[in-house]
Amino acid sequence: xxxxxxxxEILVAWDKAPKKKVTIIHxxxxxxxxxxxxxxxxxxxxxxxDLNASSYPVVGVISRxxxxxxxxxxxxxxxxxxxxxxxxxxxxxxxKGDYARxxxxxxxxxxxxxxxxxxxxxxxxxxxxxxxxxxxxxxDAYSExxxxxxxxxxxxxxxSVFTLSGIAREFIRDRENAVVVEYKNSDQIFRGLCDILExxxxxxxxxxxxxxxxxxxxxxKYMQELETLYLHP
Numbered sequence: 001x002x003x004x005x006x007x008x009e010i011l012v013a014w015d016k017a018p019k020k021k022v023t024i025i026h027x028x029x030x031x032x033x034x035x036x037x038x039x040x041x042x043x044x045x046x047x048x049x050d051l052n053a054s055s056y057p058v059v060g061v062i063s064r065x066x067x068x069x070x071x072x073x074x075x076x077x078x079x080x081x082x083x084x085x086x087x088x089x090x091x092x093x094x095x096k097g098d099y100a101r102x103x104x105x106x107x108x109x110x111x112x113x114x115x116x117x118x119x120x121x122x123x124x125x126x127x128x129x130x131x132x133x134x135x136x137x138x139x140d141a142y143s144e145x146x147x148x149x150x151x152x153x154x155x156x157x158x159x160s161v162f163t164l165s166g167i168a169r170e171f172i173r174d175r176e177n178a179v180v181v182e183y184k185n186s187d188q189i190f191r192g193l194c195d196i197l198e199x200x201x202x203x204x205x206x207x208x209x210x211x212x213x214x215x216x217x218x219x220x221k222y223m224q225e226l227e228t229l230y231l232h233p
Contacts, residue, residue: 001025001229003146004167010142023229026167027146028222031214034155037125045123045130049116055089057081057197060131060158062124062149065097070137070163070184072099075106077135077189082114084194090115093127128156133196138165139183151217154178154210159203161192171216175202177209 002008002024011017051058059078063069071092078090090110092103095117107115121127128134134153138144144166151167153160160178162168174180179195179202181188196203 003027005170006142006166007145025225025229026217026222027148027151028219029148029151029155029214029217030219031155031217034125034128034152035157035211037123037129037156041123041126042129045121045126049091049118049130051089051116051130054087057085057088057132057193058130059088059090059193060093060128060134061091061136062093062127062134062152063136064094065100065103067099067102068139068143069099070139070143071103072106073139073184073186074135074137074189075103075110076186077193078115079110080186080190081193082111085197088114091118091127091131092116093118093121095119124152125156128153128158131158133193134158134160135162135189135193136160137163137181137183137189139163141165141169144168151214154214157207157211159196159206160210161189161196171213173209173213175205177213178206 002011002022003026005024008022008024011022012019061071061074063071065071081088096119136149141164147166147168150162150172154177162172162178162180163183164172164180172178172180179192181192
């Protein structure tokens with residue numbers, strides 16, 4: 001069973017598995033959990049992480065510190081964003097991993113108080129809603145086997161800048177449900193952030209398109225496909 005077409009390609013083209021033996025079943029999500037985080041929970045997180053009313057825009061990243069996640073290309077983009085939005089704030093959640101030294105070296109070039117590192121936050125849905133814009137930028141098409149964060153971000157209605165890896169290759173469409181940028185390209189990430197923040201119609205379209213496009217990843221559909229595979233082969 002493959003969780004994405006990327007994994008199917010790896011199994012068939014790289015590992016030489018017979019294609020007829022591979023079934024693609026995407027992950028399923030509790031979509032209402034992500035879409036129904038109330039304002040009180042979001043306000044609670046603003047207090048928890050000491051974000052004041054002037055902290056705008058809040059740019060979110062939820063990704064462990066490893067090189068193939070591409071955080072090293074997001075930080076320079078955020079640094080450029082500060083020239084236009086001096087009160088911008090970068091939140092890095094799941095902030096640990098084998099690339100931490102390199103990431104922290106980059107973070108040390110940012111102004112004091114312009115970013116927050118979060119090791120773990122249990123209220124994931126509210127955390128996404130805390131962000132004005134979200135970024136996920138893996139460095140190639142196969143870095144992510146699936147990439148749950150693509151679905152989670154859009155389910156919460158957070159306009160996003162993405163590179164295409166894992167499941168994103170199958171359903172993310174530029175300017176329809178996210179802004180798509182090239183791999184390892186800080187300048188494009190910066191411009192994508194600016195486009196979302198400065199074009200309200202684009203932002204609204206991405207939110208609506210994102211929520212519509214992730215309905216295919218419901219937990220009900222996932223369970224149905226599993227039952228079909230195992231009970232009615």
